[in-house]
Amino acid sequence: xxxxxxxxxxxxxxxxxxxxxxxxxxxxxxxxxxxxxxxxxxxxxxxxxxxxxxxxxxxxxxxxxxxxxxxxxxxxxxxxxxxxxxxxxxxxxxxxxxxxxxxxxxxxxxxxxxxxxxxxxxxxxxxxxxxxxxxxxxxxxxxxxxxxxxxxxxxxxxxxxxxxxxxxxxxxxxxxxxxxxxxxxxxxxxxxxxxxxxxxxxxxxxxxxxxxxxxxxxxxxxxxxxxxxxxxxxxxxxxxxxxxxxxxxxxxxxxxxxxxxxxxxxxxxxxxxxxxxxxxxxxxxxxxxxxxxxxxxxxxxxxxxxxxxxxxxxxxxxxxxxxxxxxxxxxxxxxxxxxxxxxxxxxxxxxxxxxxxxxxxxxxxxxxxxxxxxxxxxxxxxxxxxxxxxxxxxxxxxxxxxxxxxxxxxxxxxxxxxxxxxxxxxxxxxxxxxxxxxxxxxxxxxxxxxxxxxxxxxxxxxxxxxxxxxxxxxxxxxxxxxxxxxxxxxxxxxxxxxxxxxxxxxxxxxxxxxxxxxxxxxxxxxxxxxxxxxxxxxxxxxxxxxxxxxxxxxxxxxxxxxxxx
RNA sequence: UGGGGCGUCGGCAAGCGGUAAGCCACUGGUUUUUGGCACCAGCAUUCGUAGGUUCGAAUCCUACCGCCCCAGCCA
Numbered sequence: 201x202x203x204x205x206x207x208x209x210x211x212x213x214x215x216x217x218x219x220x221x222x223x224x225x226x227x228x229x230x231x232x233x234x235x236x237x238x239x240x241x242x243x244x245x246x247x248x249x250x251x252x253x254x255x256x257x258x259x260x261x262x263x264x265x266x267x268x269x270x271x272x273x274x275x276x277x278x279x280x281x282x283x284x285x286x287x288x289x290x291x292x293x294x295x296x297x298x299x300x301x302x303x304x305x306x307x308x309x310x311x312x313x314x315x316x317x318x319x320x321x322x323x324x325x326x327x328x329x330x331x332x333x334x335x336x337x338x339x340x341x342x343x344x345x346x347x348x349x350x351x352x353x354x355x356x357x358x359x360x361x362x363x364x365x366x367x368x369x370x371x372x373x374x375x376x377x378x379x380x381x382x383x384x385x386x387x388x389x390x391x392x393x394x395x396x397x398x399x400x401x402x403x404x405x406x407x408x409x410x411x412x413x414x415x416x417x418x419x420x421x422x423x424x425x426x427x428x429x430x431x432x433x434x435x436x437x438x439x440x441x442x443x444x445x446x447x448x449x450x451x452x453x454x455x456x457x458x459x460x461x462x463x464x465x466x467x468x469x470x471x472x473x474x475x476x477x478x479x480x481x482x483x484x485x486x487x488x489x490x491x492x493x494x495x496x497x498x499x500x501x502x503x504x505x506x507x508x509x510x511x512x513x514x515x516x517x518x519x520x521x522x523x524x525x526x527x528x529x530x531x532x533x534x535x536x537x538x539x540x541x542x543x544x545x546x547x548x549x550x551x552x553x554x555x556x557x558x559x560x561x562x563x564x565x566x567x568x569x570x571x572x573x574x575x576x577x578x579x580x581x582x583x584x585x586x587x588x589x590x591x592x593x594x595x596x597x598x599x600x601x602x603x604x605x606x607x608x609x610x611x612x613x614x615x616x617x618x619x620x621x622x623x624x625x626x627x628x629x630x631x632x633x634x635x636x637x638x639x640x641x642x643x644x645x646x647x648x649x650x651x652x653x654x655x656x657x658x659x660x661x662x663x664x665x666x667x668x669x670x671x672x673x674x675x676x677x678x679x680x681x682x683x684x685x686x687x688x689x690x691x692x693x694x695x696x697x698x699x700x701x702x703x704x705x706x707x708x709x710x711x712x713x714x715x716x717x718x719x720x721x722x723x724x725x726x727x728x729x730x731x732x733x734x735x736x737x738x739x740x741x742x743x744x745x746x747x748x749x750x751x752x753x754x755x756x757x758x759x760x761x762x763x764x765x
Numbered sequence: 766u767g768g769g770g771c772g773u774c775g776g777c778a779a780g781c782g783g784u785a786a787g788c789c790a791c792u793g794g795u796u797u798u799u800g801g802c803a804c805c806a807g808c809a810u811u812c813g814u815a816g817g818u819u820c821g822a823a824u825c826c827u828a829c830c831g832c833c834c835c836a837g838c839c840a
Contacts, residue, residue, distance in 0.1 A: 210778080210779070210786095210787075210788095211779075212778090212779090216781090236840095238839085238840050240839090240840080270840070272839095272840080273839060273840070275839090276839075276840090329838090330837080330838050333837095333838070334836075334837085334838095337836055338767095338836075339767085339836060340766080340767055340768075340835075340836060341766045341767045341768095342766095342767080343767090344836090371838090372838060374838095375838055377838095384767095384768080385767050385768035385769085386767090386768050386769070386835080387767090387768075387835060387836055388768095388835075389768095390836090393837090393838050395838085396838035397838080398838075412838095414837090414838075414839085414840090415839070415840050416840095418840095419840085435769095435770070435771090435833080435834070436833095436834055436835080436840095437834095437840090438769055438770060438834075438835095439768075439769050439770090439834070439835050440835090441769090442769090460770085462771085462833095467776085515777080515778095515787095515788055515789080516777055516778080516788090516789095517777065517778045517779080517788090518778095519771095519777090519778070519779095520770070520771060521770095521771050521772065521777095521778090521833095522770095522771070522832080522833055522834095523776080523777060523778090524776075524777085525776070525777055525789085526775095526776045526777075526789060526790070528776085528789060528790060529776080529777070529788080529789050529790085531789095532788085532789060532790090533789095535801090535802090536802095539801080539802060540802095544799080570798095573798090573799085573801095573802080574802070574803095603800090605800075606800090614798055615798095616798060616799070617798075618798095647798085648798045649798065656798085657800090658800085659797095659798050659799060659800090660799095661799075725799085725801085727799055727801085728799050728800085728801075729799095730801095751799075751800095751801050751802095752800095752801065752802095753800075753801085754800050754801090755800040756800090757800090758800080
């Protein structure tokens with residue numbers, strides 16, 4: 201089964217709208233979308249939803265999707281973010297051809313459109329301060345008052361706007377505003393600001409501009425210039441659609457259809473760029489790519505595959521109702537993809553020694569092992585087997601509970617790809633702690649099976665003591681203890697609910713030799729543990745692995761049930 | 766109190782007047798050299814509430830109720 205079969209796109213209200221447009225010929229059958237990030241932070245799983253939606257729809261309808269930076273506010277935007285966003289979208293697997301655009305490339309065009317709007321009598325230069333503009337805006341229930349500068353002549357507006365651009369006025373001293381309706385119930389229509397004066401160095405245009413366009417003015421023009429057909433954005437812009445339409449209608453220019461959908465929320469995490477920045481700046485995580493972050497770079501470092509994220513975005517659907525997706529859904533999608541693609545390997549996290557008393561000393565056998573039982577094409581590897589082995593401490597119990605089929609005194613288990621072994625004895629230190637488990641192995645069970653077809657319920661993973669390599673393993677848990685970190689009690693902040701044990705480091709796990717020098721971002725299944733991914737912190741002789749997600753564990757479930765009784 | 770939206774299973778989400786898809790989670794069971802995977806079965810007589818229209822309503826109408834967004838020279 202490949203990704204195509206795993207993906208189950210389904211329909212949604214946006215496709216329904218597009219189908220209608222295609223039927224009526226609104227855009228001559230064209231479908232052209234865009235993903236328009238502002239480079240003021242790194243992309244997260246919520247953006248992935250939008251990316252998959254926009255690029256996915258373009259693909260479904262044999263259309264196009266542009267990557268466009270909405271870089272209209274230089275005080276918050278940085279080249280570092282531009283580079284990171286390009287890297288992340290590409291990593292997710294999307295291709296924008298040669299259509300990488302920047303709103304800043306349209307600044308001159310936008311300026312000319314603004315002059316046009318002034319000439320049409322639909323915009324004016326306003327000398328009110330920011331605070332005065334706010335006072336004039338009115339409130340949710342009371343209409344606003346018109347600016348005293350609202351009725352300047354076209355010529356005066358043209359002159360003033362030109363001088364705004366020329367840098368004759370100080371920052372914040374004047375704005376260009378659209379002349380719409382100060383009594384509109386929709387606040388966005390109360391003579392919105394189109395340009396502000398801000399002397400800030402822009403990552404791309406440098407200091408060549410001191411006036412910058414506002415979102416509402418700029419965004420529709422960007423879409424219009426690129427001949428976008430469907431401008432897909434999140435719900436909070438629903439109130440802005442009348443303004444989006446107003447500007448393009450007033451200019452009598454090409455107008456796309458804006459469509460709004462609900463942004464993604466996932467349990468146990470935060471999704472706003474502001475809060476993610478807080479986590480980074482206040483040192484709660486190591487950076488934007490900390491494996492606990494819901495950022496694309498964090499998920500990547502954690503071991504999520506691009507395919508798994510795309511599958512997730514298909515599964516959650518698209519609608520207009522605010523909703524929060526269960527983190528378990530994301531986990532399910534990675535497991536599903538990694539089960540098919542990740543090589544199996546054996547690693548013992550908490551080792552205890554096993555000695556096979558009837559196995560020849562100084563002998564080493566190489567055992568055949570499937571790399572992936574789901575995919576024979578991934579081949580086999582050889583694992584060294586010898587007299588002294590390490591198994592998981594938790595796989596042995598002196599007095600096992602019912603239904604236990606791991607190792608215990610007198611019990612026979614299978615060592616995966618190895619032999620059947622039976623526990624005969626244990627060795628303790630002076631404190632009474634078990635230090636060694638003595639076992640007999642059955643020479644007839646080489647490879648992990650016998651001719652007599654005897655049933656052995658338990659299968660354990662192991663490594664050979666003489667051949668194992670040390671590895672650092674990083675286990676992660678939810679960053680937040682609350683499924684909704686935003687729903688905090690009065691007087692608390694989301695900071696108060698950060699889980700202290702969200703990162704557990706195991707510095708002396710023992711792994712089979714093939715893991716010695718795996719490249720960063722290689723994904724594995726550590727048998728019976730979960731999916732892990734090589735971290736970039738790895739160095740020769742010191743491999744580091746991040747746990748992406750654990751395997752489902754029905755034994756843990758049974759134990760939980762027993763505890764409750 | 767103005768404007769704009771949204772309410773279908775524990776969580777997502779189809780459905781668009783013909784009698785409630787699917788996924789996650791959960792619960793049983795089969796299978797198994799991963800207590801994984803896979804497979805089978807169960808899981809909304811009911812669609813925010815109340816009326817109405819209709820042979821027939823989650824879908825149409827009316828009125829309520831609840832939740833979200835908007836008063837940046839942010840996007």
